[in-house]
Amino acid sequence: MGVVETNVRRDCLAATAVRSFPSQWSFSSNVDSCGGLARIMVAWNPLVLQVSVVYASPQLVLAQVESLEDHRVFCISVIYGFNNISARRGLWIDLRSASLLVGTGAWLQLSDYNVVRKMAERMEGFHNDAAVEFNDCLHDLELEDMPAKGFWYPWTSKRGGLGDNKSKLDRAMVHAKWLTDLPGSEAWFLHPGVSDQCKILITVLPAVSVRRPFKFFSFWMSHGMFKELLVTSWTAHVHCHSHLLKLSLKLKRLKPVLRQLNKAHYSNISLQVEEARSKLHQIHEDYFSHPHDPILCEAEKMALSQFMVLSLAEEGFKK
Incomplete structure (x- = not known):
């Protein structure tokens, strides 16, 4: 005062x-x-x-x-x-x-x-x-x-x-x-x-943290680990007699699994896209100079695939 x-x-x-x-x-x-x-x-x-x-x-x-x-x-x-x-x-x-x-x-x-x-x-x-x-x-x-x-x-x-x-x-x-x-x-x-x-x-009010609602991104399904994570989480036993409650508990249990998948592979997605684009650009320059190099051919194929996956993921985030 x-x-x-x-x-x-x-x-x-x-x-x-x-x-x-x-x-x-x-x-x-x-x-x-x-x-x-x-x-x-x-x-x-x-x-x-x-x-x-x-x-x-x-x-x-x-x-x-x-x-x-x-x-x-x-x-x-x-x-x-x-x-x-x-x-x-x-x-x-x-x-x-x-x-x-x-x-x-x-x-x-x-x-x-x-x-x-x-x-x-x-x-x-x-x-x-x-x-x-x-x-x-x-x-x-x-x-x-x-x-x-x-x-x-x-x-x-x-x-x-x-x-x-x-x-x-x-x-x-x-x-x-x-x-x-x-x-x-x-x-x-x-x-x-x-x-x-x-x-x-x-x-002086404390900052209110607003919990963001869970959002499912379709590009997760294209990740190699998605099916394994889904099966492991979904088939684990739930001690409940109600089918509706069992479904709810399984969905609740699956959310942090998918969030962890997203954090591990899709965090800073825009930066990952830019890095993949730069890598693809560099491989293209090398590949055009050596069009018969089988190693560069395979590298171009993998870099293009990675760039497409990350680009679609970024587009999904921005929708």
Whole structure:
């Protein structure tokens, strides 16, 4: 959990954490970088995550996180940018420094940058120079918006009616590495309630493995081992009195046998076809130069047969 705009004095941090975070959670802040007044606090469940704050500044807290369940390691930054464009330039320096610590690892930024990227993200008061500096930093760090749902404008002035001003000041930004390692991630911008900012909830879903349905390829029957494998599997005894169930069990038992046949002889089929084509081409060149060579004649016959078998197998895969 990351909280910004806390403005908590050093001597009040522990008491504030007890009142604000779940029992037994650990916490940290950027109080040492802000003259004794924390602007950002982070908290976590130590039974689920091992967290180490590796960099802190007045506008940024960077933490390395390890999941104790699957030992996956990633980095998270909680950011609260200054309102002033000049003061905010320190954030762009901080982020570039932080990127050196993150390296090529997965990195998530949960951020109130206090600046927008383009005019469409703010109803009024757009500052082009500030947007240019912001975009330059994101480009240098190769960061992009995480797939998001919920409120498009996470910040509102809370004036109400036509006088209400809205902006996209808050974002969840990630490296491409994050989306590769955690492809099910989404950012949810939740209802702000009484606050002028939306809460950001990050969901990290495990990749769902979809079992591919079994598909029978007719070219398997042309393989020399097919009949033997089929007879061996099919004639093996099945302890069952129901004929229908016996048929089902035999089919289920045959599937891994055929899958193994396919893996052993037809994996990377396109590469095998290209290799067979090259081999046939080379034999043709040699054979045309020595048309009466019986060894080349037999080699051409075998290479052509192999190429035809593999080509038909590739065609069967692509249907």
